[in-house]
Amino acid sequence: MQPIDVCEVQAALNRFANQDVYIHLETTNGAYASHHNEGFFSAGAYIRNGLIRFHRGKITGNRPYRVGLKLDFGWVYAEGLTDWEMTEKGQLLLAGHDNEGRLAVALQLSHEPF
């Protein structure tokens, strides 16, 4: 993956708009967050291969970035995004890595199931 280029990511988001696409969305503090820091309240969630259709996708912020996808009946949102990649299969991968390079958030779009 490489550091997010806003223009390129925006262009990639636009290419997924107005069609059925598969989404992977996750946030995580890591499985050991509460183990290493007892006072830390760890929480996270993930969705694998949700099928969505959005009519507007937008990237904002200034390192880290935020992405919002506006659906006909809802929203998808992720914050803390730092890096991106377009895979050979045409999947858009967005991720947020913390200061130690660990994944904290991932937002991915694909035309085929992941």
Add this chain to the structure above:
Amino acid sequence: MERHILVVFPHPDDEAFGVSGTLAQHAENGTPITYACLTLGEMGRNMGVPPFANRETLPLIRKKELEEACKAIGIGDLRLLGYRDKTVEFEDEELLADRIGEIIAEINPSLVITFYPGYSVHPDHDACGAAVIRALKRLPKDKRPTVHCVAFSKNCEQDLGKPDVIRDVSAVIDKKLAAIQAHRSQTEGLMKAAAKRGGDALEWLKTELFWTYKWED
């Protein structure tokens, strides 16, 4: 005396801590106030202490809290614009400015109160302020109302200088506290903690600070 005040904030309770004293004073002077609130704070993390709201009931609870706060302050015209919390920055900027522009055209305010874009910490705050400025920029410069902005980012004084409007609202502090307490789901824990600390923990509420927006063009 102001002719009509328009307040534009994204979340129920944005008005309570920073500007409700100012608004209560204007209301006492007989100035009509319109409050355009962009969202219902649907994504709030505070659910009450102990929790009495959940992700699905929170919007309706916060709507009622907002209506109660408006009553306490003396806001007669509350407009709920129906956007969703944490998504304002992803809306189409022109369309958002259109919505706010319609209200400006309708009520012709002499004073607009909103967040200072870029200096208000939460992305919804910055996007809200930016949309208000965008809407007002469509008017000729000499037709624009005064804009008083709330700002609280760490660098706001460094970039914007000291706030140029400093208002003592101690005369209406009871109304301000009532407005804050109306947002029970969001403020009860905070207010209880402040009461526990005692002393001058709530002293800062008696002063409200604004930066008059300076137009570049």
